[in-house]
Amino acid sequence: xxxxxxxxxxxxxxxxxxxxxxxxxxxxxxxxxxxxxxxxxxxxxxxxxxxxxxxxxxxxxxxxxxxxxxxxxxxxxxxxxxxxxxxxxxxxxxxxxxxxxxxxxxxxxxxxxxxxxxxxxxxxxxxxxxxxxxxxxxxxxxxxxxxxxxxxxxxxxxxxxxxxxxxxxxxxxxxxxxxxxxxxxxxxxxxxxxxxxxxxxxxxxxxxxxxxxxxxxxxxxxxxxxxxxxxxxxxxxxxxxxxxxxxxxxxxxxxxxxxxxxxxxxxxxxxxxxxxxxxxxxxxxxxxxxxxxxxxxxxxxxxxxxxxxxxxxxxxxxxxxxxxxxxxxxxxxxxxxx
Numbered sequence: 407x408x409x410x411x412x413x414x415x416x417x418x419x420x421x422x423x424x425x426x427x428x429x430x431x432x433x434x435x436x437x438x439x440x441x442x443x444x445x446x447x448x449x450x451x452x453x454x455x456x457x458x459x460x461x462x463x464x465x466x467x468x469x470x471x472x473x474x475x476x477x478x479x480x481x482x483x484x485x486x487x488x489x490x491x492x493x494x495x496x497x498x499x500x501x502x503x504x505x506x507x508x509x510x511x512x513x514x515x516x517x518x519x520x521x522x523x524x525x526x527x528x529x530x531x532x533x534x535x536x537x538x539x540x541x542x543x544x545x546x547x548x549x550x551x552x553x554x555x556x557x558x559x560x561x562x563x564x565x566x567x568x569x570x571x572x573x574x575x576x577x578x579x580x581x582x583x584x585x586x587x588x589x590x591x592x593x594x595x596x597x598x599x600x601x602x603x604x605x606x607x608x609x610x611x612x613x614x615x616x617x618x619x620x621x622x623x624x625x626x627x628x629x630x631x632x633x634x635x636x637x638x639x640x641x642x643x644x645x646x647x648x649x650x651x652x653x654x655x656x657x658x659x660x661x662x663x664x665x666x667x668x669x670x671x672x673x674x675x676x677x678x679x680x681x682x683x684x685x686x687x688x689x690x691x692x693x694x695x696x697x698x699x700x701x702x703x704x705x706x707x708x709x710x711x712x713x714x715x716x717x718x719x720x721x722x723x724x725x726x727x728x729x730x731x732x733x734x735x736x737x738x739x740x741x742x743x744x
Contacts, residue, residue: 409715411715411718411719411725411728412438412439412711412715413438413439414439414714414728414729414731414732415439415711415712415714415715415718415728416435416438416439416440416441416711417439417440417441417442417731417732417735417736418690418695418696418697418714418728418731418732418735419435419440419442419686419696419697419699419707419710419711420442420443420444420485420487420667420696420697420698420699421435421440421442421443421444421699421703421704421707422444422445422446422670422698422699422700422701422704423443423444423445423446423701423704424446424447424448424701426445426465426469426470426472426473427473428473428476428477431704431705431707432477432704433480434708435707436477436480436481436484437480437481438711440481440484441481441484441485441735441736441739442484442485442486442487442696442735442739443477443484443485443486443487444487444488444539444698445473445486445487445488445497445535446488446489446497446701447489447495447497451495452494452495455491455493455494455495455496455556456495456499457495457496457497457499457500462499462500465500465501466501467501467532467533470498470501470533470534470535471532471533471534473534474486474533474534474535475534478534483739483740484739485536485537485696485735485738485739486534486535486536486537487535487536487537487538487539487584488530488535488538488539489538489539489540490505490526490527490530490538490539490540491505491540491541491542491556492505492506492507492508492511492540492541492558492568492572493507493508493511493542493555493556493557493558494542494556498529498530498533498535501529501530501533502526502527502528502529502530502532502533503522503525503526503528503529504526505522505523505526506519506522508555508558508559511558511568512558512559512564512568514571516567516570516571517571519568519571519572519575520571520572520574520575520578521575522575523571523572523574523575523576524575524576524578524579526575527575527576527578527579527580527581528579530579530581531579531580531581535581536580536581536582537581537582537583537584537628537629537738538576538581538582538583538584539584539586539631540572540583540584540586541558541568541569541572541573541583541585541586541618541622542556542557542558542585542586542587543558543565543569543585543586543587543588543590543618543619543622544557544586544587544590544591544592544615544618545557545559545560545561545562545565545590545592545615545617545618546560546591546592546593547592547593547611547615548592548593549593549594549595550591550592550593550594551594551597552591552594552597552598552603552635553591553594558618562614562615562617562618563617565617565618566617566618566620566621568618569585569618569621569622569625570621570622570625573621573622573625573626573627574625577625577626582627582628582629582738582741583622583627583628583629584627584628584629584630584631584667585618585619585622585623585627585629585630585631586630586631586633586669587631587632587633587634587646587669588619588630588631588632588633588646588652588656589612589616589619589633589637589639589646589652589655589656590607590612590615590616590619590633591605591633591635592605592607592611592612592615593605593606593607594635596635596675597675598634598635598669598670598673598674598675598676599673599674599675600674600675601674601675601678602675603634603635603636603673603674603675604635604636604637604638604643604675605633605635605636605637605638605639606638607637607638607639608638608639609639611639612637612639616660619660620660623660623661623662627664628664628665628738628741629664629665629666629667629696629738630656630662630664630665630666630667631667631668631669631698632646632647632649632652632653632656632666632667632668632669632694633645633646633647633669634646634647634668634669634670634673634675634676635675636675637649637652640652645673645675645676646669647668647669647671647673647676647689647692647694648668648676648685648688648689648692649692650691650692650693653666653692653693653694654693657693664734664738665695665696665734665735665737665738666693666694666695666696666734667694667695667696667697667698668689668694668696668697668698669698670698670699670700670703671685671686671689671697671698671699671700671703672685672699672700672702672703681713682699682703682706682709682710682713683706683709683710683712683713683714684713686710686713686714687713687714687717687722687723690714690717690723690727690728690731691717691722691723691724691727693727694731695730695731695732695734695735696731696734696735697710714728
């Protein structure tokens, strides 16, 4: 029988599935207390922002609904997530109404964009997804190879307007939303896939670009994803997903009361030379509620859960912190938007 601590440990893990297939590992994860799944894309699809032709033919609306039915029959209400970005990848491309291009969306009025997002979100909900890892609230002020062309706009005012429209349109359809990637990456030296990826901006420079984050929180986003890069505004320099100071700013200064999730915990800029288990524990200790596991990390999900259990047993992770993180996940999994 799975212990209560083990069930809580599984509840705070967020594995990525590259297909709609539910294999034995994911079935066991759900049986052991997992409450969240992210239906992701391949690396090529992520880079190009388009689903492959093979996937578009295979993953019909019926296929989506069958997969969702399989997991909810097995585990009840879950956080079932996917990307649905205007300027980047739209995981349910071909299954629901399309989202506009970045340029087209920028030209729309707030009400026009809200309506288009609403129509797309209705299709996302019909497929069985209840949370999107969108919209992007980052605003770039300089070089950023990771996010260049993948943000909503290059100025805070336009980005804020678009975030407001996106969140409102999704909410009307009953779809929950996620802001990413706090505290913003206005300038990024390197790529999160390398250990050196660093945001050199001061805290004041970061704050100056928080308009879209503030608007999204005001409009009621359900989750915020922390950034994967290292931030020089925090000493010692720390990855956003592991920073207690940055999560505290999100909670206290921006008054965000929802679920805080990490970016891929195995991004080199985040994990460094640590193990997956140790990095996951560090994220939970810092205040993250849900830890995103990339397809490369998912095969290690059992040992990561054991690392969380051991951290509770040896006092590195306070049991009340794990309880609070799991409670945040349960609340979102059980919540029905109106």
